[in-house]
Amino acid sequence: MPEGHTLHRLAADLAAAYAGRRVTSTSPQGRFALEARRLDGRVLEGTEAYGKHLFVSFDGTEEQVHVHLGLYGTFLISPGTGRPVVGQVRWRLEAEDTADLRGPNACELLTPPEVALILARLGPDPLRADADPDRAWHRIHRSSTPIAALLMDQKVLAGVGNVYRAEVLFRQGVAPMTAGRRIPRVRWDAIWSDLVALMEIGVERGRIDTVRPEHEPEAMGRDPRADDHGGEVYVYRREGLPCLVCGTPVRRREVAGRNLFWCPGCQRDR
DNA sequence: CGGTTATGGTCAT
């Protein structure tokens, strides 16, 4: 689930459920027990998302909880309190609702300098109003690294993951192995604004949809061979299936340690 | 029921 849109949505949902409220903080699993206890009974002040990182602050302390969901972490809010613990729950927050954090890559209580250290190594986040896309461009336009790898590098761009990188490159017709320095400025501007638009949709819907209305295969319905990962996409995990635009079989290849999917017909060097 | 895979990242080599 978790690319940047998931974390921004989560920050908003947690704030709606808990901000300004006194919360019960526990670690049923025990691995965050000491820290959870120190926060127990405090008023939750606010939440903030930067890229794939979530920060939760509480009244009366400068320290913040830093959460990173990793590949399969979840942080689910459900109504009511006193729910039985099912499976491994690292951190549970309760006020009127119950929020359970499972399988995070990181769940830790950090001092302000430690928070600053994390933020300092993040590139601009397309979902943040304070983002400066020129910072990313500065890295990209002088790099020989493939654009498909640069988009995944959180020091270059914060919040983009394996689905958005594949989909934005498809939508912008960019060959994924093109070196950063060979991307024209106007193309980068288009990639950035498309990421902003796509990820904002992702926050609203809680899923990644990237297919333009004119390419929706409405008559036929979705291809039964395409696996369901929650959204409608052009190329992600569609290896071997015909491209929704040109019919060329979608290809797959590992780039930056992850499976990259692209259409060799629609995405060419230029 | 075991093996594989997953929208991520860190650390050691």
Added chain:
DNA sequence: TGACCCTAACCGC
């Protein structure tokens, strides 16, 4: 580049 971390869903037997 590879080992490793964390959890759950899915697949084939």
